[in-house]
Amino acid sequence: MRYRGRVVAVCIVILFNILRYGYYHIYLCYLFEKSFFVLTGIFLLVAWIGGRQYDVAKFYAEKDPLTNAYNRRAIDKVFKKQVSQYKNQRKKIGVILIDLDDFKYINDTFGHQTGDELLRCVAECIMSNSKKEDYVVRWGGDEFVHVILDLKEDTLSEYVRSLRSKLSDLDVESVSAVSASIGIAVYPDDGETFEVLIQKADTSMYEMKKA
Structure with missing residues (x-):
């Protein structure tokens, strides 16, 4: 705060x-x-x-009171501000959509308290994998969005590898393994508005799930 x-x-x-x-x-x-x-x-x-x-x-x-991540209302305003700054600087922004695998099963099997603890741990994990100026957003029940500012070339594959590794190392009571499906979109390559980029990242995530 x-x-x-x-x-x-x-x-x-x-x-x-x-x-x-x-x-x-x-x-x-x-x-x-x-x-x-x-x-x-x-x-x-x-x-x-x-x-x-x-x-x-x-x-x-x-902020989302459970995870201390930003909420959906806040990120829309922030993204528009960043885009207005980046337009003439040729900088890129990464929009990473992270959807926890089998969260409903974990919630139903081990209870909402365990589910809430898992969400808090995942949010902390994503924040630890982010730069100070980035934004981590709780997008939905078990979905998070990581907005990576000033995205550098060829860093996304390393980012995904690092995030998957950190998620697999999480120690949450009763949960043996934590994994997530990840979708990626890049401004301005995949779109110039947050809505379009989220849709692109969502499509990318489901293609990854099918694969």
Whole structure:
């Protein structure tokens, strides 16, 4: 969770109190009293609490509470912003669709608690396989999307190999093995909108499943 709301709120209160000090104690020549610090402390506390409420609301508006990955609503906005930056730079974006194999069976056999733990572990695994500037999204029940920014040539095959290896090494109670079907699409080669790229990645994933 970021601190932007809290930082902005506290900065506003500090600026307000600097102006308050200048007006009452310098311009009007009022005596400097202890109550000034008491009120300033109260204002800062209220600002911090209010800013935290903003940060929490923003966090849950963008993130999936179970896995801490981004949600579908957040990634659409982010992708459009990145595309507008990349258009004239000839940079590419990878859209990787990851669908867990046999998740329904695991959920039904071992219970939802085990299923939730598996989803959390998979999300952490994908995040550990990503760069700091990338975005990992929980796309559906057992589907994730990894948006790889500034995609380099010939890195996707190594990415898939590394991700499969990390998934197979996951240690989740009662689950003997974790695997996933993976679909790939690249901006702008396979499309210029997120919707088109997801469809392309979905088609790629099902072709992989058939194979």
